[in-house]
Amino acid sequence: MKKNNLVVAIIILVASLSLPVNAIAQEKKGPPPNGERKGPPPGKHSPEQTETLKDMKGYTIGDTATDFKLRNVDSAFFSLSDIKDAKGYIIVFTCNECPFAKMYEDRLIALHNEYAPKGYSVIAINTNVTGGNEKESFEAMQKRAAEKKLPYVYLEDKGQKIFPQYGALRTPHVFLLDKDLVVQYIGTIDDNAKSAQDVKVKYVESAIQALESGEKPDPNFTKAIGCPVKIN
């Protein structure tokens, strides 16, 4: 009898001690309790849209892209036609400071190292380069290229003439061209900007492999969050 009481008391004591109250950590909310996905309200509604994808000019899949002559960080001018035996071109509109652009630097280096020998070079173009902003200046680009030992060209879109033609809207933004400069894929590099090891789908790589097999990339168009390209 006495032993039972003791056991019960200890159980109560232990139970009260183990009530977790770890509410200082940020709460992570799950899906709403009723589980329903609330879609748009029924009935008519025509959302107004301003300056969205629809109104933006630029290339769509199948368009032939323009070549260009832009200054590289080694101070020489560069055109796509400079690449010998190219089978395709991985054009990436990017910038120095955008966190999303920075997160992809290593992955772009890996992509170039693997695919340039196979005929697909990465061509990075800085869309935000201006004389004024120190962090996006040509000198800053050169510094970043040296720091990261970039194996690919990093070009200055001086006067911001090229990215509007392509229709780059954010950084980074990839346009994969085939050897005839036809746009075959537009979008993001993979499905997880923040964590390379959690990537499940490598869009650009899959697109290149599709082209190699004589097929069309699928998906050929993806979206991502990125920094807006600044029109100066």
Add this chain to the structure above:
Amino acid sequence: MKNNMLFIVIFLLSSNVGFTHKNDFAKLESQFSSKEIIPIYNFDSLEHLLYTNANKTFIVNFWAMWCGPCIKELPLFQEYEKNNPNAEVLLVSLDFVEDIETKLKPFLKLKGITSKVVLLDDPDANVWINKIDSNWSGAIPFTIIFNNKSRSYHEGAFKDYIDLENKINNTINK
């Protein structure tokens, strides 16, 4: 006699523990005030905040600390909320979870941002960007203005307060 002693000891111990819990809760409760906690959502859990059955104006703005144009226009939403107490502003930050305590909260304090802020942490943006608006390219800032009857989407920053006000009025008064 032994039994009684044991009971008294255990009773004292458990009431001590209970007392500690009460203290912790009191401390935590003050930290739970809506201005201190920034909830983290994935898209599925955020989505219900993008719709309403109420005849009330909602403004949901997607932004991040690293986005210059986003930061520049934040005060406009604050101002609108101040001038229109029935309207609700929700600032959905796309910043990094690990920066909430060290960077995001100090930033909001510094800028005097008192609107409701939540953080969207969902890596597969290609999927949820289209669920929000198929015309959205994914660049921020991006704003949704809505009530129970009307809805509009705006990619890019508002030029100034008048621009924001006009776009809200155009949407709500349709």
